[in-house]
Amino acid sequence: MTVTTDWQKSAYIGGQAADARINVELETEGMTLNLGPQHPATHGTLRIVVRLDGEQVVWAEPVCGYMHRGYEKLCEVRTYPQVTTLINRIDWLGHFANEVPFILAAEQLMGVEAPPRAQYIRTIFFELARQANLGLFLGDMGVQLGAITPVFFAFRDREYLLNLMEAATGGRFHPNFDRIGGIKEDLPKGWIDECKGAMKRQRAFCDEIEDLLMGNEIFQTRTRGIGVIPAAVGLEYGLSGANIRASGVDWDIRRDEDSPLAWKHADWKVWTHPDGDSFARYWVRLQEVRESTYIVEQLLDGLPAGSIQAKVPRIIKVPAGEAWMHTENPLGEMGYYVVSQGGLGPYRCKIRTPSFNNISILPWLLKGVYVPDVITILASLYFILGDIDR
Amino acid sequence: MSSEADAPPAEAAAEAEAETEAPAPRDELREGLLATLTEALGDAVVASEVAGGDLTVRVATDSWKRAVEVCRTRLHMDYFCFLSGLDWLPNPTLSGEKVWDTDDEAGKQGTDDEETTDIPTAVQSGVAGGDTRFQVFARLYDTRRHVGITLKADLDDNDPRVESITELYRGADWHERETWEMYGFDFAGHPSLRHIYLPGEFEGHPLRKDFPLLAREVKPWPGLVDVEPMPGEPEGEGEGAGTEGGDAG
Numbered sequence: 001m002t003v004t005t006d007w008q009k010s011a012y013i014g015g016q017a018a019d020a021r022i023n024v025e026l027e028t029e030g031m032t033l034n035l036g037p038q039h040p041a042t043h044g045t046l047r048i049v050v051r052l053d054g055e056q057v058v059w060a061e062p063v064c065g066y067m068h069r070g071y072e073k074l075c076e077v078r079t080y081p082q083v084t085t086l087i088n089r090i091d092w093l094g095h096f097a098n099e100v101p102f103i104l105a106a107e108q109l110m111g112v113e114a115p116p117r118a119q120y121i122r123t124i125f126f127e128l129a130r131q132a133n134l135g136l137f138l139g140d141m142g143v144q145l146g147a148i149t150p151v152f153f154a155f156r157d158r159e160y161l162l163n164l165m166e167a168a169t170g171g172r173f174h175p176n177f178d179r180i181g182g183i184k185e186d187l188p189k190g191w192i193d194e195c196k197g198a199m200k201r202q203r204a205f206c207d208e209i210e211d212l213l214m215g216n217e218i219f220q221t222r223t224r225g226i227g228v229i230p231a232a233v234g235l236e237y238g239l240s241g242a243n244i245r246a247s248g249v250d251w252d253i254r255r256d257e258d259s260p261l262a263w264k265h266a267d268w269k270v271w272t273h274p275d276g277d278s279f280a281r282y283w284v285r286l287q288e289v290r291e292s293t294y295i296v297e298q299l300l301d302g303l304p305a306g307s308i309q310a311k312v313p314r315i316i317k318v319p320a321g322e323a324w325m326h327t328e329n330p331l332g333e334m335g336y337y338v339v340s341q342g343g344l345g346p347y348r349c350k351i352r353t354p355s356f357n358n359i360s361i362l363p364w365l366l367k368g369v370y371v372p373d374v375i376t377i378l379a380s381l382y383f384i385l386g387d388i389d390r
Numbered sequence: 391m392s393s394e395a396d397a398p399p400a401e402a403a404a405e406a407e408a409e410t411e412a413p414a415p416r417d418e419l420r421e422g423l424l425a426t427l428t429e430a431l432g433d434a435v436v437a438s439e440v441a442g443g444d445l446t447v448r449v450a451t452d453s454w455k456r457a458v459e460v461c462r463t464r465l466h467m468d469y470f471c472f473l474s475g476l477d478w479l480p481n482p483t484l485s486g487e488k489v490w491d492t493d494d495e496a497g498k499q500g501t502d503d504e505e506t507t508d509i510p511t512a513v514q515s516g517v518a519g520g521d522t523r524f525q526v527f528a529r530l531y532d533t534r535r536h537v538g539i540t541l542k543a544d545l546d547d548n549d550p551r552v553e554s555i556t557e558l559y560r561g562a563d564w565h566e567r568e569t570w571e572m573y574g575f576d577f578a579g580h581p582s583l584r585h586i587y588l589p590g591e592f593e594g595h596p597l598r599k600d601f602p603l604l605a606r607e608v609k610p611w612p613g614l615v616d617v618e619p620m621p622g623e624p625e626g627e628g629e630g631a632g633t634e635g636g637d638a639g
Contacts, residue, residue, distance in 0.1 A: 065587035073596055077606055237561035238470040251533040324444060352472040360564040
């Protein structure tokens, strides 16, 4: 038997109605359009097969796997410290943020907790990764809608964040900096001032984008009311992060769950938007970048002194057990289900990535929309291919 | 059913308030959820655990869908997180075995602060583990009370089969396809079990422990001997230590 609630019924009726409209209004011959695998709107190699009737989508099916790298299998043949090298590359724009939940899961199994300074620095890098990731989205969304300039601004200002990352970790894209029980190095001299400067720049960038793009009439027309996701449907598909907050769900793991990381020491706000359309998703992400800069500034001011590494054995063996740890990554909820058998490496590591769930809604969402809106919806859902295919 | 689904949000809100007042009732919340689940499912709850701020429940295979339904309707788990599989085969032909061996050698060279753990010869499985080789597990979450549940079910060794939950959570569709492809579990009632990552003609189930990882069979993983020294610790302690490696992605 099935659970039928009102929204399920209405969603079903809506779908049927869309079908009926297509059939009645347009008696044209159907056409199959392949979007991708190399389309710029797909941020990598995702292919979307769309069946069209005139200008309207009748049926859509994403085809993933062009970049499947088998990380869950590879994790099983690596030691815990080596796994971070792999998982850096899942969401390559949110690099450092990928490492954190895995390390936290391993720490939970070992009963180790990193010292406060390490937790602060982790949180700061986590937020820098968020800004680098979402900042690019803010520019890239413009490109998808035909405005070229914002993406140059985005790349320009992301550079400051990457330089900060490089100065502290040595890696621009793949810092590989998080360690069980702490982090690899302390912050270099002068980094804090540099970082504060970069946060000001990020806010200036947000203002600029808001001015340039969000107030733009064409942008508004093309995003408002396009790709509306009701909260209940989004949750059922497992949408998370800004995608679901843009549907009015006030849920942020950083705030709502007890995490060893330092978000609780900063005063900040979770932004939501009631509309659930492409514009709302853009708006929420813009606010998130801005809020993130405030978090970083507060944490830099309150940075405690002390060690950056808890005492852990030189050879890391994780006691047998299972742990689930998730964090609010730039793209949404990312989590690792780590099963250990007491050895050097994970016995099983299930990687729950946000983008996989975020785009699984596409067959439902794309039904009945027009071709140019497909691009808007894809861009506004914001996925990273490495994050879908793992 | 609809009356059940309508009534409890008020109760849920009350519980959420109680939770914000004091951190301790958090586990009471989970125990309450477990009690509801046990009441609804009866003997179908094989094992359960409330530990580390998390709730894990193992249910009988034929009650899998029923358990998910109870979670959805009575425990108000509105958010579908993931569904996946586990293979408890104790002796992988992967280099997993080699990993344990190296561990042993490195352990013998002796760092004193290291606790000696036995090298696992058989896989341990308790509440979290399983009686059979295969296990399907799913994670559901309540976005209002911020509480999640991990549901598990053991599957038959020769015929891993379980009911599909796509009717309850549409997001489970892709996850079941992935699990079908990676583990070979059959989800009865799934609209179309097709490959999602791998090419259509692919044979075998890559995440099963007996599926060889060819790259490792051909050439041993160079990172096996890599043990990075901790910050502040003198380098070169023990053989093979202190080499900066393992950056091969």
